[in-house]
Amino acid sequence: MxxxxxxxxxxxxxxxxxxxxxxxxxxxxxxxxxxxxxxxxxxxxxxxxxxxxxxxxxxxxxxxxxxxxxxxxATPQAQSAVLEITDIESEVRALGLDYGFALHERAIRPPSESERREAGIAAAEPGEVLFLRGVHFAGRAPFCLETRIISLEAAPDAREQDFSREAPGRWLLERIPWTSAEHRIRAVNAVGATAKLLGLDPGEACLEVLRRTEIAGQWVTLVRQSYPGSKHQLLAQFTPRADAG
Amino acid sequence: MxxxxxxxxxxxxxxxxxxxxxxxxxxxxxxxxxxxxxxxxxxxxxxxxxxxxxxxxxxxxxxxxxxxxxxxxATPQAQSAVLEITDIESEVRALGLDYGFALHERAIRPPSESERREAGIAAAEPGEVLFLRGVHFAGRAPFCLETRIISLEAAPDAREQDFSREAPGRWLLERIPWTSAEHRIRAVNAVGATAKLLGLDPGEACLEVLRRTEIAGQWVTLVRQSYPGSKHQLLAQFTPRADAG
DNA sequence: TAGTGGTCTAGACCACTCC
DNA sequence: GAGTGGTCTAGACCACTAG
Structure with missing residues (x-):
């Protein structure tokens, strides 16, 4: 033919x-x-x-x-799911709800020991980080508690940025081209400040997403997002396998 | 040149x-x-x-x-993480631990209302499903509680299969070519049988993965896997974006 | 209408790997 | 050595879209 x-x-x-x-x-x-x-x-x-x-x-x-x-x-073996994670504002608006962000803490300081370890910052590195903590709202309800540090070396403009209304995630996303990142997803029982800020009873299950983003080997940001477990679920769509790139 | x-x-x-x-x-x-x-x-x-x-x-x-x-x-927008999910036996052995599977329930019956809804089975479909519930062990500790139904239409051989020792996930993976699947990941508080089988105190946080697999539009299996939240985390490696396929 | 990306061809040479 | 996949070329036509 x-x-x-x-x-x-x-x-x-x-x-x-x-x-x-x-x-x-x-x-x-x-x-x-x-x-x-x-x-x-x-x-x-x-x-x-x-x-x-x-x-x-x-x-x-x-x-x-x-x-x-x-x-x-081929014989099917490893399954790779593609987990699409848009920024939270888009996610909330996609649900047809009003979006809001409230900043609770902001500080510029050296990274703590545990932050160094989790972000992969060498002990020799002397730089400071921008620490942020805030709550994303969907309508009037808390949607997600976010705790983040940003490398002021990778994103020096963040130092002058006021994140009291605009969430740092989207701001970064629009400015910093990232090359790779890593997620850790786990379930924890809400305690103390986390429970209070999310409006949960102590002990309620939370979905915790820890994401580390880097560009060309250098870390850019480390963020911990806590979602009320009963109200949130991550969606991952399967594809047969990822290409080798 | x-x-x-x-x-x-x-x-x-x-x-x-x-x-x-x-x-x-x-x-x-x-x-x-x-x-x-x-x-x-x-x-x-x-x-x-x-x-x-x-x-x-x-x-x-x-x-x-x-x-x-x-x-x-391009302006970076959606971030897509590739969430590699191997079968649980491989996962456990990768940790350097002995693997075991213990079947607790096995039944062949019509799907329940909620199973119909979650698996996307039309009410008209008269077929039966194979129901399985068992625990994956890493060493002597419970690693994951799995509750699954398998379509006997898509996998008729499963009817004769004894899953008392071999976990159904790998068995399916080796036989059924899947084309797509969907994950829902959430955090829940362990209650009742789940807590007991996983050796948890009631109320402890669990990571729950709900996966629905299909082949060419027809559902194959629906599985709910519960991990002790404190002991397990999902890892997702970022790539800039998934291809359109 | 013109210029760009989208696709396809017929043929070629190379590299790898089984025999 | 022979046969396969891996890659590349030079040229062509088409489809879409801005101006």
């Missing part, structure tokens, strides 16, 4: 076709596909186009390719 | 170079790149190779491309 009838592009149509065969089980794990050149002929495209499709399916984890041996349907 | 000296491939070398410029801030958000053809000439490659690089950076969220206008450095 010379050309596809109603598909957007050639490789899209082939991609869909191959995925269908794999997820339907018609091509089970371990199945050997025809060789690249043969597939290209079968689908009536050039080898380059076929290669594009097969490369993408390999990146996505559907296929395994080995020189001289051929192309095989 | 006719050819690169010591880089694996042309597009790898260009990819690295462009990423460096973006994350270093030399090309800030909003910066307009030279046109594709110009870049290809500058780097001494064909337009196809250059396009491959620019397409990948666009998929990864570093760039935004618009016909007629040009190519621009």
């Amino acid at each position: 010379p050309r596809a009838p109603r598909d957007r592009t050639q490789h899209e149509r082939i991609l869909r076709d191959l995925k269908d065969r794999i997820v339907s089980g018609a091509w089970p794990p371990g199945f050997q596909l025809p060789f690249e050149l043969k597939l290209a002929e079968d689908y009536g495209v050039s080898r380059m186009t076929m290669n594009k499709v097969l490369s993408q399916l390999t990146r996505e984890g559907f296929l395994v390719r080995r020189r001289k041996l051929g192309t095989f349907v | 006719p050819r690169a000296p010591r880089d694996r491939t042309q597009h790898e070398r260009i990819l690295r170079d462009l990423k460096d410029r973006i994350v270093s801030g030399a090309w800030p958000p909003g910066f307009q790149l030279p046109f594709e053809l110009k870049l290809a000439e500058d780097y001494g490659v064909s337009r196809m190779t250059m396009n491959k690089v620019l397409s990948q950076l666009t998929r990864e969220g570093f760039l935004v491309r618009r016909r007629k206008l040009g190519t621009f450095v």
Whole structure:
């Protein structure tokens, strides 16, 4: 056939076709596909186009390719979920609620011992950090308690910034290009100030997200966000696998 | 220059170079790149190779491309973390601990109302599900309480399977190719059977992961995993953005 | 209408790996 | 050595969109 009838592009149509065969089980794990050149002929495209499709399916984890041996349907192993975490203001507004932020503490000081450890700051580094603590509101209800330190070396402009109304997360997001970060997610019992600021009874379960962001190996910010456990849940959407990048 | 000296491939070398410029801030958000053809000439490659690089950076969220206008450095917005979730046995063994699984309940029955709702089973569907509840052990300590239902339509072999020793997660993972799934992560206070099976005092915080897996639109399994909050945390590694797939 | 990105081709050379 | 995937080229046409 010379050309596809109603598909957007050639490789899209082939991609869909191959995925269908794999997820339907018609091509089970371990199945050997025809060789690249043969597939290209079968689908009536050039080898380059076929290669594009097969490369993408390999990146996505559907296929395994080995020189001289051929192309095989992969055995599913690791599952990678993509956890989308927008800034909290967007999250609250997406719920159709008014958003607000109230700053409770602000200080410029050297990082504490535990902060050094968690942010990965070398003991030799003499710099100061901007410490912030505040509450995000959804409507009139506390939505999230945020405790954060910001590297004044990575973000010197933060020193002059007034975060009494604007949450630091979005401010940073718009200015600092981050390259990597790390999440730790755990459940804790709310105690003391955390419980009080979130309007919880002591002992209620909280979802705690600890995020460390860095740019090119240097830490930018370390933030701990506590959500009332009963009122919040993180959503993660699965994809077959992350690409190698 | 006719050819690169010591880089694996042309597009790898260009990819690295462009990423460096973006994350270093030399090309800030909003910066307009030279046109594709110009870049290809500058780097001494064909337009196809250059396009491959620019397409990948666009998929990864570093760039935004618009016909007629040009190519621009993207403003970072949504952060997507890749949450790697291996099966629990691997997780436990990675900690250097012995792994064990103990099945507490097993039943074949129609899904309950709430299970229907959470798994997305149409009321019309008459099928039965395999219900399982068991505890994963790390050494002698309870590591995770798992409550699961499996679609006997999607996985008919599960009916004959004895899960008294082997956890159903890995069994499924090796047999059923999944196409998508969804996570809900929240914190709850342990009560009743959950607390007892995990060896917790009532009221202690638990991390609860609810996962729904499907293949080609049909649900396969719905599982609720409860971890003692104080002893477990999820780790998520950041990447700049997920590709569109 | 003109210029950009989006896609595709036919052919080529190389690298790896099994035989 | 032979056959596979990995990469690259030079050129082409198309689709979208700003002006």
